[in-house]
Amino acid sequence: MGSDIFGAAMLDYLNNTYKEDIVTRSSISEDDTIPVPYLFRSYAEMPIIEQKALNLSKGKVLDIGCGAGSHSLYLQNKNIDVTALDSSKGAIEACKKRGISKTINAKILEHNSTTYDTLLLLMNGIGIVGELNKLGDYLQHLKSLLNTNGQLLLDSSDIIYMFEEDEDGGYWIPPGKDYYGEVDYEMQYKNEKSDTFPWLYLDYNTLQRAAILNGFNCELIVEGEHYDYLAKLTVAKQ
Structure with a gap:
């Protein structure tokens, strides 16, 4: 992303x-803000989807894209063996x-040195x-990081609600995009700007199809209040 926007703010x-x-x-909405204190929220302040994912976490856990480490810190305080991973040095x-004992500064595709019972993508x-x-x-790489009977817990949102439906029931997709959930972002903190970077929002059916094609079972665990959901992926038995 260029400048370490999140790291500097944290x-x-x-x-x-x-x-x-x-x-x-973003390429699909007006300017918005991410309140920095929210990145340091407690378990009680987390949405139900994140709470449910933390409650399902077990064994050796990798918190991918850990940010300020709020999920990792909660699990560590529950005596769960968790490692916080983020590409942001900050x-x-x-x-x-914050006292998180196990951390890795790397992109997830570069990490392949060990395996886990739970992968978190929250x-x-x-x-x-x-x-x-x-x-x-990505799914193939994540599968390679799972122990036998391991699980991948991830949340996402179906952002189709942000697009206007035409008379035929179809939706306009931004030019140059293969899927409506592909969004371009830029972030700014103080006088620092990030490079433009792509971000993916997945509707559940698309996730499920991709999961099955890549050797996973996919289960919808809970739906949130605003088109969001938590899914659990487990490696399908041969």
């Missing part, structure tokens, strides 16, 4: 120099400052895939 918050939030600009520094963590045509490669 460290400012921990160093008590936080004064403004992260601004997001995010990992923030996790360490706060629309599957968005890191960026484009639908890359989903299979």
Whole structure:
């Protein structure tokens, strides 16, 4: 993403120099903000989807795209063996400052040194895939990180509600995109801007089809209040 927007904001918050939030600009909506304190929320402040995922976590856990480490910290305090992974150097520094004992500063596709019982991809963590045509490669890599009887817990949203339906029941898809859930983002914090980067929102049916094609079983665990959901993927028996 270019500048480490999230990392800089998280460290400012921990160093008590936080004064403004992260601004997001996307290809499908007006400017929005991500309140930095929300990245440090407690379990009680998390939506039901995240709480459910944490309650289902078991064994050796990898928290992918951990951010400020709120999920990892909760699991660690429950004496669960959790490792926080993020490509943001600042995010990992923030996790360490918060007392998370196991951290990895890397992109998920670069991490292949060990396997886990639970993989977490929360706060629309599957968005890191960026484009639908890359989903299979990511799912295959994630499958390689799972122990026998392991699970992948991920949440996402169906953003079809953001598009207008035409008279024939179809939807307009932005030019240059193969799927309506492919969104381009840019972020700004203080005077620093990120490069434009792709992010993927997946409707459940599309996720389920991709999961089956890549050797997973896919189960809808819970639906949220705004077109979002939590899914569990497990490796299908041969």
